[in-house]
Amino acid sequence: MTNQKNNFFIDSDKLSEKALAKKHRLETDPSSRTDPMAYWPDMEQIDPTVRETVIAAMNDYDPSAYTILDAKRALDHETCTIEDFKALLSPAALPLLEQMAERASRETSRHFGNTVYLFTPLYIANYCENYCVYCGFNCYNDIHRLQLSKDEIEHEMQVIAKSGMEEILMLTGESKEKSSVAYIGEACKLARKYFRNVGLEVYPMNVADYRYLHECGADYVTVFQETYDLKKYETLHLMGHKRVWPYRFEAQERALMGGMRGVGFSALLGLADFRKDALATALHVYYLQRKYPQAEFSLSCPRLRPIINNEKINPQDVGERQLCQILCAYRIFLPYVGITVSSRESAAFRNGIVKIAATKISAGVSTGIGDHEEKYTGKGEGETGDAQFEICDSRSLRRMYADMAGEGLQPVLNDYVYL
Numbered sequence: 001m002t003n004q005k006n007n008f009f010i011d012s013d014k015l016s017e018k019a020l021a022k023k024h025r026l027e028t029d030p031s032s033r034t035d036p037m038a039y040w041p042d043m044e045q046i047d048p049t050v051r052e053t054v055i056a057a058m059n060d061y062d063p064s065a066y067t068i069l070d071a072k073r074a075l076d077h078e079t080c081t082i083e084d085f086k087a088l089l090s091p092a093a094l095p096l097l098e099q100m101a102e103r104a105s106r107e108t109s110r111h112f113g114n115t116v117y118l119f120t121p122l123y124i125a126n127y128c129e130n131y132c133v134y135c136g137f138n139c140y141n142d143i144h145r146l147q148l149s150k151d152e153i154e155h156e157m158q159v160i161a162k163s164g165m166e167e168i169l170m171l172t173g174e175s176k177e178k179s180s181v182a183y184i185g186e187a188c189k190l191a192r193k194y195f196r197n198v199g200l201e202v203y204p205m206n207v208a209d210y211r212y213l214h215e216c217g218a219d220y221v222t223v224f225q226e227t228y229d230l231k232k233y234e235t236l237h238l239m240g241h242k243r244v245w246p247y248r249f250e251a252q253e254r255a256l257m258g259g260m261r262g263v264g265f266s267a268l269l270g271l272a273d274f275r276k277d278a279l280a281t282a283l284h285v286y287y288l289q290r291k292y293p294q295a296e297f298s299l300s301c302p303r304l305r306p307i308i309n310n311e312k313i314n315p316q317d318v319g320e321r322q323l324c325q326i327l328c329a330y331r332i333f334l335p336y337v338g339i340t341v342s343s344r345e346s347a348a349f350r351n352g353i354v355k356i357a358a359t360k361i362s363a364g365v366s367t368g369i370g371d372h373e374e375k376y377t378g379k380g381e382g383e384t385g386d387a388q389f390e391i392c393d394s395r396s397l398r399r400m401y402a403d404m405a406g407e408g409l410q411p412v413l414n415d416y417v418y419l
Contacts, residue, residue: 019140026131026238036234036245043247044206044254050287051249057082058228058280063273066090075099080333085282088329089275097325104328104357107335115410117338117360118400119167119197120160124148124187126369126385128173130240132226134271134304136388137173139240146369146385147178153187157194159372163364163397166414167197169222171388174203174242181209185216192217196414199264203241204251210258219416220296221255222264223248228280229272236271253288262296263288264340269318269326270304278326282333289337298338298360299330305344305389320349324356331357343391350393351407363400365391 025032039045066086071093074084087093088100125147128137136143148156160168168191172179184202191198200213201222210221227233230245237243252263265285267277278301285297303318323345330339341350341358343365350361366372369385376396395403404411 023131023140023238033234033238034243036230036237036243039244039247040241042206043241043244046207046250046253046257048246048250050253050284050291051246053287054280054283055228055230057283058276061086061276061279063090063275066092068092068095071096075103075332082283082286082333085329085333086279088332089278089326091275093329094321094325097321097328100325100328100332101356104331105355107331108357108359111335112338112359113410114408115359115412115415116354116404117167117412117415118165118363118397118404119169119199119360120165120362120364120397121169121171121201121367122153122156122160122372123171123367123369123385123388124153124156125172125175125179125183126388127175127178128240129175129177130242131238132240132242133236133238134268144385146383147183148370150186150190152370154190154193156370156372157190159376160364161194163376164401164413165364165397166195167199168195169199169201169362171201172203173388174240176203176241179203181205181212185213188213188216188218196418197416201264204248205254207254207258210255210260212258214259214261218260220262220264220298221252221260222266222298222300223251223255224266224268224300224302225249225281225284226268227272228267228277228284232272249284252284253291256288256292256295260295262298264298264300266300266302268302268304269323274318274322274326278329282330285334285337289334296338297334298340299334300340300342301327301330302342302344305392320345323349324353327353327357343393344389345392347393347395347403351403354404354409355407361400361404363395363397365394367391 070087074087077084126137127145127147128139131140132138170187188198198218199220200218204223225248233245255263265281267281289297301323338360339358340360341353343362354361367388371384401411
């Protein structure tokens, strides 16, 4: 949903008078906002070539310029070029969705067999210093904040590991004060005791910080660019480190420079032109894959979801058919890259898309803080923190495993062995 007057998402009005005044000033007075292209003094700068190449291609892309004949020719080509990918993302390709799904399914089967990987996220803190108007964790949203202690983190991990899960993705709000690099590092050390694969989805960092977290046990880093459209990004991220657009863009490359085994990419579909965002996300992977061929790359395709205090947050123009089109185009263009579909989507959609294009899926999901024991056993007694957004598919690992096996797929909990 957008505010037609200033093109901002409708933010929650459940704010203090001071926060409302700040919000109004940031929205209506551009001079009160910092330059989203200006790095802060503590932000490391790297070679901008990939960023500049991706954004130039996105800005030149006109989805309406392609015809159904362009899309048909793209499907006929054995290797999908960038130009073919643009055609497959265009509105003209939507009537060919069934043919795209058939091609995507063949590519998935060829490179991944019938396997589907399972993981679960663990939110360890929801404090945030950013003001992002569509996010439940934003610093002005009136929610219950919580940072788990070391003992509480380990207890959550024990509960999750007992379910059989072998891969965990740890998340925090973007607060360096409440979720310092040292705090995240200790969580990584604990995670290594219980899980074979450890991922992070936290605020962007410098190379040395990523190197430290890798030494603590982290295997991969996922960063949502949210939107690659700088003008839209500037209106949605009004305050905090996250406002610095190029620093966020370059996070995955810094993570690889710090020794991480793999990196994940995504735009949050529904914030801007989703076709241009999908193009930029895939090209971001495409060019870094050529620069760092030894690394593992993955894509996600999340859509906006309602948040606490704002049920109106939803994508306006990204239906399931459009989402399926994007995922199929991703698979055809990047056949070797893993594709994750989150619990933001329905069980029916996720059951279907893993047979076509996706290779990884979350299970036993909670986006709240400290509530896995209650969710998994119904016996939780400790304090919990509010969730980042509403999930759509709440199936447990056991249920998800059974459902995937029932669809003729091979659920995989881990395929990585440390020597």
